[in-house]
Structures are given as structure tokens and as C-alpha cells.
Amino acid sequence: MLSKGKIKLVQSLSRxxxxxxxxLFVAEGNKIVSDLFPLxxxxxxxxxxxxxxxxxxxxxxxxxxxxxxxxERASLxxxxxxxxxxxxxxxxxxxxxxxxxxxxxxLDAVQDPGNLGTIIRIADWFGIKxxxxxxxxxxxxxxxxxxxxxxxxxxxxxxxxxxxxxxDEMKGRISVFGTFLEGENIYERELPSCxxxxxxxxxxxISSELSKRVTDxxxxxxxxxxxxxxxxxNVAVATAITCSEFRRRRVGL
Amino acid sequence: MLSKGKIKLVQSLSRxxxxxxxxLFVAEGNKIVSDLFPLxxxxxxxxxxxxxxxxxxxxxxxxxxxxxxxxERASLxxxxxxxxxxxxxxxxxxxxxxxxxxxxxxLDAVQDPGNLGTIIRIADWFGIKxxxxxxxxxxxxxxxxxxxxxxxxxxxxxxxxxxxxxxDEMKGRISVFGTFLEGENIYERELPSCxxxxxxxxxxxISSELSKRVTDxxxxxxxxxxxxxxxxxNVAVATAITCSEFRRRRVGL
Numbered sequence: 068m069l070s071k072g073k074i075k076l077v078q079s080l081s082r083x084x085x086x087x088x089x090x091l092f093v094a095e096g097n098k099i100v101s102d103l104f105p106l107x108x109x110x111x112x113x114x115x116x117x118x119x120x121x122x123x124x125x126x127x128x129x130x131x132x133x134x135x136x137x138x139e140r141a142s143l144x145x146x147x148x149x150x151x152x153x154x155x156x157x158x159x160x161x162x163x164x165x166x167x168x169x170x171x172x173x174l175d176a177v178q179d180p181g182n183l184g185t186i187i188r189i190a191d192w193f194g195i196k197x198x199x200x201x202x203x204x205x206x207x208x209x210x211x212x213x214x215x216x217x218x219x220x221x222x223x224x225x226x227x228x229x230x231x232x233x234x235d236e237m238k239g240r241i242s243v244f245g246t247f248l249e250g251e252n253i254y255e256r257e258l259p260s261c262x263x264x265x266x267x268x269x270x271x272x273i274s275s276e277l278s279k280r281v282t283d284x285x286x287x288x289x290x291x292x293x294x295x296x297x298x299x300x301n302v303a304v305a306t307a308i309t310c311s312e313f314r315r316r317r318v319g320l
Numbered sequence: 321m322l323s324k325g326k327i328k329l330v331q332s333l334s335r336x337x338x339x340x341x342x343x344l345f346v347a348e349g350n351k352i353v354s355d356l357f358p359l360x361x362x363x364x365x366x367x368x369x370x371x372x373x374x375x376x377x378x379x380x381x382x383x384x385x386x387x388x389x390x391x392e393r394a395s396l397x398x399x400x401x402x403x404x405x406x407x408x409x410x411x412x413x414x415x416x417x418x419x420x421x422x423x424x425x426x427l428d429a430v431q432d433p434g435n436l437g438t439i440i441r442i443a444d445w446f447g448i449k450x451x452x453x454x455x456x457x458x459x460x461x462x463x464x465x466x467x468x469x470x471x472x473x474x475x476x477x478x479x480x481x482x483x484x485x486x487x488d489e490m491k492g493r494i495s496v497f498g499t500f501l502e503g504e505n506i507y508e509r510e511l512p513s514c515x516x517x518x519x520x521x522x523x524x525x526i527s528s529e530l531s532k533r534v535t536d537x538x539x540x541x542x543x544x545x546x547x548x549x550x551x552x553x554n555v556a557v558a559t560a561i562t563c564s565e566f567r568r569r570r571v572g573l
Contacts, residue, residue: 181434185554192553194543217554254568290447290567300445301438301470304560307553311561314543315507 069137073111077141077153083206090156092208093143094220100150102218107154113141118149127152143210156208159224161197163233167241168261170313171197173230175277176268177204177302184215185303186266191219193310198225199233199263201277234263234280243282245273246305250284258313266306285309322390326364330394330406336459343409345461346396347473353403355471360407366394371402380405396463409461412477414450416486420494421514423566424450426483428530429521430457430555437468438556439519444472446563451478452486452516454530487516487533496535498526499558503537511566519559525552538562 079085080093091110094103097118109127116132138147172190177183183205190198205212207225234243242262246253265281267273273281287300287308300308332338333346344363347356350371362380369385391400425443430436436458443451458465460478487496495515499506518534520526526534540553540561553561 185557188554189557191544192542194545287564289445290570291444292447300560301441301556303554304438304442304556307557307560308564311540311564317543 069113069131069133069141073113073131074141076111077113077143077151080153081143081210083209086156086206086208091153092156092213093151093153093210094213095142095144095151095210096148096214097150099214099216099218100152103152103154103221106221107157109152109154111153112150113138113152114150144214157221159226161199161224161226161228163237166197166237166263169197170195170261170310171199171263172306172310173199173243173263173265174204175201175230175265175273176271177266178269179302180205180209180211181215182269182301182303183207183209184212184217184220186306187212187216187223187225188219189303189307189310190223193314195310196224198223199230200225200227201230202227230265231276231280234277237263238280243280244285244309245278245281245283246285246287246309247272247278248286248299250286253285253287253309253312256285258316260313260317262313264306264309264313266302266309269302322366322384322386322394326366326384327394329364330366330396330404333406334396334463336462339409339459339461344406345409345466346404346406346463347466348395348397348404348463349401349467350403352467352469352471353405356405356407356474359474360410362405362407364406365403366391366405367403397467410474412479414452414477414479414481416490419450419490419516422450423448423514423563424452424516425559425563426452426496426516426518427457428454428483428518428526429524430519431522432555433458433462433464434468435522435554435556436460436462437465437470437473439559440465440469440476440478441472442556442560442563443476446567448563449477451476452483453478453480454483455480484529484533487530490516491533496533497538497562498531498534498536499538499540499562500525500531501539501552503539506538506540506562506565509538511569513566513570515566517559517562517566519555519562522555 077093080091086092094100104125112127112130113133119132141151172195213220243265244262245265265273287305330346333344339345347353357378365380365383366386372385394404425448466473496518497515498518518526540558
């Protein structure tokens with residue numbers, strides 16, 4: 068039997084304020100819950116009897132078997148699945164001294180939860196350990212971000228903070244790459260194995276303040292022909308192409 | 321004054337069956353409506369007075385000035401904007417004889433509207449004219465696809481049909497590339513400027529029947545380290561990286 072208090076807890080975690088205060092977040096769906104279970108401490112697992120039967124070894128502070136109806140009442144999704152978990156957030160500590168010897172991503176006010184989730188998945192794929200986000204980037208623990216990471220959450224450290232100060236502090240010790248509408252053709256220039264790749268807001272790109280701190284301006288050329296053209300690539304797509312370009316130079320042509 | 325009949329028309333076009341029967345589709349949002357206006361014949365434009373004032377030269381079979389309240393009643397979106405248009409679909413004719421001299425995309429049962437929309441935008445960016453979709457790929461005119469193309473709809477021809485038959489017909493005349501979990505490292509091999517790139521379903525990849533018709537198996541290597549890993553990239557992200565690899569060989573390193 069699922070109490071009203073638990074439904075209320077889950078529902079409250081759709082809001083950032085409540086996630087911040089409680090240090091909790093929600094993940095839904097059999098695959099994502101399964102992927103996150105080894106990585107985050109679980110406060111509450113709501114699951115159907117079928118799901119629990121096949122995951123009987125799982126440890127959580129509380130496990131409640133729920134009916135489909137109860138799951139629908141608790142769920143933040145339109146199509147609830149067999150498992151919903153409330154996990155404790157993790158605290159990520161940024162080790163600034165490691166940044167110069169790694170490739171990292173920096174996100175300036177990325178707003179769309181699906182984009183952040185996809186970017187986390189891209190970072191995981193390309194072996195990027197740290198994502199540095201401006202304070203006004205969408206919250207990592209937004210339920211839609213969690214869903215779209217497809218389990219990559221927890222394998223990439225996502226930090227929030229003042230990006231301008233961070234880059235000022237790192238000045239001279241690290242290359243800062245940004246993609247713009249003009250710059251050096253990303254396909255044609257050498258790219259190092261370490262540095263920071265800055266990606267900007269969906270509508271406005273990289274802020275002017277942060278742009279000043281970019282040391283290497285790149286652009287992804289378009290191959291459009293004919294009249295009219297897409298003005299830009301989706302930020303997650305641009306991130307994928309940029310990461311691919313940095314990484315392929317370690318193996319390929 | 322917006323009639324109930326018009327609201328009903330717009331609402332009905334959220335369903336594929338009705339879109340197929342009427343050959344109509346809905347686009348919403350100031351930017352997308354503006355982008356599609358020159359490309360598709362408009363049956364009905366619903367817009368606020370502000371929007372109409374700044375687009376007074378637009379031609380549509382019918383233009384109705386609506387209040388915010390009326391727009392909310394008609395809209396298929398959760399946050400309606402100032403313009404909603406009902407356009408006539410276009411018929412695309414596939415010129416098969418041109419395929420061997422072009423780079424094209426083939427989608428096998430891509431299900432997520434956001435993925436198809438993003439892939440259309442990627443195709444537009446990389447100068448790919450034709451996308452060949454299996455019959456069970458999500459409908460091009462699904463409102464969520466239309467939204468996520470960001471106006472690239474209409475600059476790329478999207479065809480639906482039996483992909484196995486098409487490839488049988490083209491056999492020996494065109495290279496068919498597919499990305500798999502094994503194959504040749506996409507970063508390390510030569511890639512031609514023409515051919516077909518096949519991308520598969522979000523969960524299941526390329527179907528076994530279609531896989532048999534792939535002439536060149538590629539894979540995008542991961543750079544993950546440590547335990548656990550993302551099993552795959554999002555299909556739109558994989559499409560972007562693959563298109564980028566094909567195209568960069570025309571310019572770069």
C-alpha cells in the first residue's frame with residue numbers, strides 16, 4: 068500500500084527547490100533504475116511485484132510493492148513503467164588540478180533537459196569525466212535529464228559554478244575551445260587531447276563574457292547547398308561532432 | 321472568432337490517420353511557421369494580432385486572428401505561441417537514378433519524433449537531400465517531428481517505403497553503410513562521397529533483413545574508461561557523427 072506521503076515526496080521532487088533541499092531525485096523506468104541502482108544510494112524503491120521478483124537482491128532504505136494504479140499516481144511520467152526510485156544525489160568535487168590533463172566539457176546555460184541528458188551520454192561515450200555547467204544550466208537531477216541520460220548519469224561528474232571565475236583561475240594553463248559561426252574549420256586543424264570544450268545556450272550560443280575567455284575559436288562547417296539553410300545544429304549534435312573530432316585524432320586518419 | 325470546426329481540424333491532425341486522409345499537417349511557433357511559410361501551401365493560419373501585424377503580406381487560404389485563449393484551445397502544444405498553421409503536405413518523388421551520385425540517409429524504424437526531427441536537421445546541415453524511411457518509421461508530419469526540425473522540414477525530401485526492395489533494386493550500384501557494434505572503425509577508413517547510410521531503431525538497431533543488404537559495416541568507437549559504459553549513442557547523435565565523418569573527408573585532414 069502506497070502512502071500519500073510517499074506520492075507527495077515523489078511529486079515534490081519534480082521541483083528543483085525540493086530536490087536541492089532534500090538532496091533527493093527521482094529516476095523512472097526499469098532500465099534507468101537498474102543502471103543507477105549500483106551508483107546511487109536508494110531511499111525508496113516503488114516497483115511492481117514482477118519487477119521486485121526479478122530484483123530481489125536489491126538494497127534500499129525502503130521498498131514498496133505497488134500496483135499499476137499506484138504507480139500511475141506516483142509517477143512523474145505520462146507512461147509509468149514498473150519501477151520508480153528515489154535516490155540520494157551525489158556530491159561531485161571538482162579537482163581543478165586534473166583539468167589541464169583531461170578533455171572536459173563546459174556548458175553555458177543549456178536549457179533543455181533532453182539536451183543535457185544527451186550531452187551527458189555523449190561525454191560518457193567519449194570518455195569525458197567532467198562537465199562544468201553554469202549556474203543557469205538546467206538541473207542535472209531534473210527528471211527529464213535523468214531519463215535522457217539513459218544511465219550515463221553517475222559515470223560523468225557534473226559540476227555547477229561560475230564558469231568565468233573558473234576560467235580566470237585556469238588562465239594560461241588550459242586551452243578553451245568554443246564553437247562559433249566563424250573560427251577555424253574543426254575538420255582541418257590539429258586538436259589536442261586535453262582542454263575544455265565550451266558549448267553555449269540553445270538560442271544564444273556562448274555568452275559574450277565567456278566568449279572572451281575562449282582561447283581557440285572553432286566552427287563546424289555546413290555542407291548545405293541551395294537556398295535557405297539551417298542556422299545551427301542542435302547543441303547536443305554539435306557537442307557530439309566536436310567530441311568526435313577531438314577524440315578521433317587519437318586513433319585515426 | 322475561432323470556430324469549433326477549426327479547433328477540431330487542428331486537433332484531428334495530431335493523428336496520423338487524419339493527416340494521411342486530409343494531406344494536412346500542423347506547425348506551431350513563430351519561427352517554425354515563418355520558416356515553413358515559403359515552403360508549404362497554407363490552408364489555415366491562426367495567429368495573434370501582434371503576429372499578423374508583422375506578417376501582413378502572408379498568403380493563406382484562410383487567416384484567423386485569435387486571442388491567447390483561443391490559441392490555447394486550438395494548440396497541440398503545452399505552451400502555445402503566437403502562430404499556428406495548417407499546411408498542405410508535399411509529395412516527394414524519389415529519383416532513384418540520382419541515389420548513386422549522392423549521399424543519402426536511410427532510417428529503419430526510428431520511433432522517436434524528436435530523433436527524426438533532429439536527423440532531418442542534421443541531413444539539411446550536411447547537404448543530404450534524401451532520407452529514405454521504412455514504413456514503420458515515425459511520421460514526418462507528426463507535430464513533434466515538425467517542431468524538432470526547426471524549419472529544416474521542406475529542405476530535405478523524406479520518403480517512406482519498403483527499404484529491402486529498394487536496396488535489392490539498387491544492388492551493385494550503390495554502397496550501403498551501416499553502423500553496428502562491430503565493423504570497421506569509422507575514423508580510420510576511407511569513406512566515399514556517395515552512398516546510403518543506414519541508421520536503425522532506437523532499441524534494436526538495424527533489422528536483420530536490412531542488415532543483410534548493408535555492404536559496408538562501420539562502428540563508432542567509444543573512448544570510455546573504467547567500469548560500466550553506455551551501450552550505445554542516441555540514434556540522432558550517431559547519425560551526426562557518421563554524416564560528419566563522411567563529409568569531412570571532402571574538406572579536411
